[in-house]
Amino acid sequence: MGVSSAAGKSVTPDTVLQLATAWSCIRLLSETIGTLPLLTYRRNGEAKSVAPDLPLYGLLHDSPNADQTAAEFLEAIVACLCLWGNFYGEKQFFGSRLVAVDQLKPDLMRVRRNKQGRRVYCYSGPDGYREMDEERVFHVRGFGVGGIVGLSPISYARQTMGTALAADETAAETFRNGLQISGFIKEAAGTKSTSAQRKELLELFNGFMGSLNAGKVMPLPHGFDFAGISMNPEDAQLLQTRRFHVEEICRWFRVPPFMIGHTEKSTSWGTGLEQQMIGFLTFSLRPYLTRIEQAIKKQLIGPSERSTIFAEFNLEGLLRADSQGRAALLSALGQNGFLTRNEGRALDNRAPMPGGDMLTVQSNLLPLDQLGRQDPASNQVRSAMLSLLFGGSLEEVIDQRLKSMMGHNGGPALDEE
Structure with missing residues (x-):
């Protein structure tokens, strides 16, 4: 899959991953979610407990297929959502039991509906073309507008990605050519160069171009002068353009720039690391986690078990470090x-x-x-201590003290009556 951009660059998943910002954003989202434990739970009334005895637990927590670990599988899901907007996996059964989910390439998949309204997955894989019913495919859809597939982020971001690719290529060409874009060869008044002389001059210039020849002095033939047009990257705003694309690509993937090393501007997600992590979890990771959890419940758990069995990410895994x-x-x-x-x-x-x-x-x-109860043994110890210190219970000591200090209506003390 590839789409063209106004900058003249073809935008494909492979070319997008060559952009440092896009690579960092996709890797951050994929690896972070891939490190979170995905557990299967059994609900019993209002309580829930981890259910390691379920076959689905081993698929989600340990290994979903013969080729991938659970972390690699989750990384692939999120990476496919970031690039194609969809993840596809073929469900493998042993009888009626789900035993594996094999990853399929999104760029080789086409989805349509049959006359009954069911999804039909048409896959052109290495083994040839085949069609699969929706019961055989685990399909996680990314952001969309209610269609049969999710929307591809890089297709809608092709102008941003294409311009960023063009800026990177321009920067590379600028450095390759020694930061000199072009110039003029001026002839002395009254002279006229021949074709052979101009060809000789171009060969002379080619021998002094490139970053390896920077700083050398180039001699010119008699009667010629060189007037260069200096347009360095700062003048062309090339550096500013590339810096802007960092923030622009982060905006497409909903990743705060500081989390991929772009710290030129302070973040508005709070002053502490804890607040920044909460913001990243809430606005960046949570939508992906919810999509995956709900797709598992809908497509990997039978209808009769969905009320008692579900899968959920353990977010405490973020605290392991x-x-x-x-x-x-x-x-x-x-x-x-x-x-x-x-x-x-x-x-x-x-x-x-x-x-x-x-x-x-x-x-x-x-x-x-x-709570609210008192141990009889502790009461006995308390009474013994009070008797030893005050010669009786605390209530008796207080009562005697009051009688010795107070009288009736300001009269004499009670013990003097």
Whole structure:
């Protein structure tokens, strides 16, 4: 698939990936999502739990086919969405059981509807042309307007991509030619050069062009003078154009420029790294994650199981490189009754410990079912300590003290009556 642009450049997935900004944006989105754990859950009433016993769990979490790991498969999904707007995978069954999802090339796929309104996937692969029913294809669609396929981002961004490609080529040509675009050969008054002399001059100039010959002095024949037209990249606004295309391409892929190394301007996504990560997760990653999760539920899980089985990305995977943030999160969840100690240890691949299956809260880290209760043994210890210190209970000590200091209506003390 390739489309032409007004800049005269053919825009294809291969040429787009040769742009440093496009490569960085697509790689950032693909690799970040590829590192997130994709788990299969079973819903039981209002609770949910990871279901590693399901066949789908192994496909999504470990390996979806014989050639790819789960991370490579997810990377391919997002990269195809960024370039073609669609991802296609052929479902392989053993009987009625789904055993693999083989990736298909989007540029070799055509989709149409039959008379019954079902999608028909026409694939021209290395083994020849074949048609597949929609039940056989795992299709993740990117942003679209309700059609049978998603819209291709690079097709709609062809003018931006084409201009960026042309600017890169112009910069390369400028450096290859020694930053001299053109010039004039001036003849002395009253002289007229011959064709052989002009050819000799061009050969002379060619011997001094190029970055390797920069700084050399070129002699000119008698009667000739050279007047160069200096148009360096700054004058042609070439550098500004290339800098602008960084922000423009980031806008197409919805990636903040600072995340691919373009830090010339400060970001408006908050002042802290945490706020910037939240913005990236919310506005950049979340749409892709939701599309993939819903496509899995609709196309890889049977209708009778969709009410109890679903797949979901574990966003806590983003904290694996942040030890301090991960420790703070697990501590807060454990001290406020959201996770047991053993559930928190399992997230760090640690063995369970005895007594770690009880939910606790920060108030003395009591079990939830013990809140508001007092241990009789602790009451006995408390009473013994008060008797030792004050000779009785705290209530009796307070009552005696009040009687010794206060009288009736301002009269004498109670103990003087």
